[in-house]
Amino acid sequence: MIYCLNAMNLRARLCVFMMLALVPFLLPSVLCAEETAEPVCIQCHSKMPEKYSQPVTLWRGSIHAENGIFCNGCHGGDPKDAANAMSPARGFLGAPKEPAIPAFCGRCHVGVMKDYLASAHGRMLGKGGPTCVTCHGNHQVVKASLELINEKSCSRCHSFERARVIRAAMQETESTIVAIDQRINAFKKIGTDTEKLEKELFSVRNSFHTLFHNVNVELVKKESARIQADLKKIQVVLDRLDATYQRRKIAGAVVVSFMLLAALALHLLRKTFD
């Protein structure tokens, strides 16, 4: 080894030394302390038998999880203190019994709860009628869409016919809303200030979806016209944005051609000096 070192020139010796100097630093990497914002509920429940861990798995795929609404947001309790996490003194509510479900979800979803309670579905609460959970699920609640109104779900209690009528009445407006949502997203990805548009669409979408909870076809048809008008206003703004971006692309074509023309002229001028 020493012989080899002597035989190498200074350059190589320098390289070897640099490599050897690294050896004492081969320490195990220090993992950065991960600051978790998740409540203590998840720490215990995710390790329990399926009956108690399934809610966590289901919740992870929900729109609540996406928006930072954790277990304590609905169930109460202390999200930071494992010993008292499920203490009623800290506001823990447990899992609601069936008749209490609408009030449970309605603590946040106020508008929908009002519409539901006034509807045929709401009047059957506690008498075999559906609750929020019946259609939306309890832990894997996803962004509401017309898919929730389907044969399998509705025919649990009655024929699908009346549900089909309502769904048909809502289909066109729903498609418009989805299309507008996609357009706004496309604009957002290119730096357009879509905050006002996003808020308007959310408001219209919400007032539209909440309509269903009245389960009243006539009401849906009547309100749809108003909602379509609101959507049209949004579409006008989007169309104007489209026109602006189109103009910019044309300007781009002009500018690039101009530059290539300049390059050509410079090239030809250069050639005259040979």
Next chain:
Amino acid sequence: MTLIKKIVDWIDVRVGIREVTEKELTGYLLPRNINAWYSMGSILLFAFALQVVTGMLLLIYYVPDADKAFKSVTSIMNDAPYGWLIRMCHAVGSNMMVLVLLLHMLSVLFMGSYKKPRELNWVTGFVLFTMVQGISLTGYLLPWSQLSFWATTVATNSASAIPVVGQYLVEFLRGSPLVGPPTLGRFFALHVAVIPAGIAALIGAHLFFLKRTGVSTPPFGQEDSTNQWQGDSYRYEGHPGGIPFFPNFALEDLRSVAIYMACFLAVVFFDPYLFFTRDSFIPANPFVTPAHIKPEWYFLANYQTLKIFPNELIGLSLQGAAMTFLALLPFIDRGRERHPLKRPLFLVCSIGGVLLWIGLSIWGHLS
């Protein structure tokens, strides 16, 4: 024309402008076999100037406050007339500048122009390279978007792997334990004042060495492409019988700049968001880490290297070693030969290195 002649005469009798023109422009001779790669430096200078101008214009409306930064950039993009154009020129320009810089470095490597007596040119160029990386990194944070915030968090975190001082270094870079308003403050100062001044100074040095030593002759089309420099005393490497810089090569430089501008403007007008993700347009949220935060394309190889090795320090050290090797290349590669095809070891190492870098970048992009 006589008016112009009168003006030039007036200036000439005071500062000898005609003599300067003769020496620096029309009488400054370049090798006959000079090629387009020699214009890369001019393109870089032009691109840098464009960055400075668009940067200054952005400064008028940008607010370097964590609460207001994102909104000010949104306002530039949506409210200020042509603000979108200035912002996108600046954003696209920074990426193009790094690309041209890499091409410039590669052409110098392959033509062996870093060899003696041009070591100082290479060293100043290397420092410029690191400064451009630094200015890109600091600039990235300024829009204060989710992408800005978290990419900076990841980048500054890599310093934690350094033993003993690592964690303190990270905090020092950030101005606080986590990325926040103090980080924006110092990154803004660096991006807008410190590094540009440094880059300008080093460009000055780089050009001084170039002018003083003389432009190198491309090793192509020569019988003997070895380095003839004796090293006994200073001698300017002239090119008698060569082509004048002005107007001949100046026109070639301008032509190259025009082609660069055509490519640059094509990106700005047709797909400027090539380098943006959805997270670029969501305001920074210190409590929500987006799923796929990746650095810009020119840092992907570094990013992937850190991911490969379980110990971050190894990854960091390897990168440090590679950069040191590159910086000291003229002192390590002392061969006299300059033609790339007559330097087999160099070719293998350099092409291998380039492919490795590209491979790591692609891997980093896909992982």
Next chain:
Amino acid sequence: MDSDSSRRTFLGVCLGGLGVIAAAAVSWPLFRYLAPRSGSDAAGKVVIPDADVREGEAKFFEFAGSAAVLVRKRGGDIVAYSAVCTHLGCIVQWEKDKQDFLCPCHAGHYSVDGTVTAGPPPKPLKKLPFSVAGGNITVG
């Protein structure tokens, strides 16, 4: 040589012309970018009769393309806000019995002063400028 020279002049003139166009193409956006901008939308003020807003009650109307609300507080003071909830954009409702605003989407609550008292809204309701004169309230 002569054809070279005339070609040079021609190309020189061409490039000169291109240069002028380029200078203009750069100057115009530069000027527009730097020029002071006219103030916020001058048009679009909304006038509401004083009598329409009773004490303890709210009047909703449209202002600058979105929902807005006027409230006459108990005690007589008038306040004007954008009725767009700062959370996700739903239109807030006025609760007469509680004298506060409630957003029906996720139960965001705002006091009569527009500040958030409960729920997810991140910011208070945006205040709107208004003036009262001659029995009319002019918003904007």
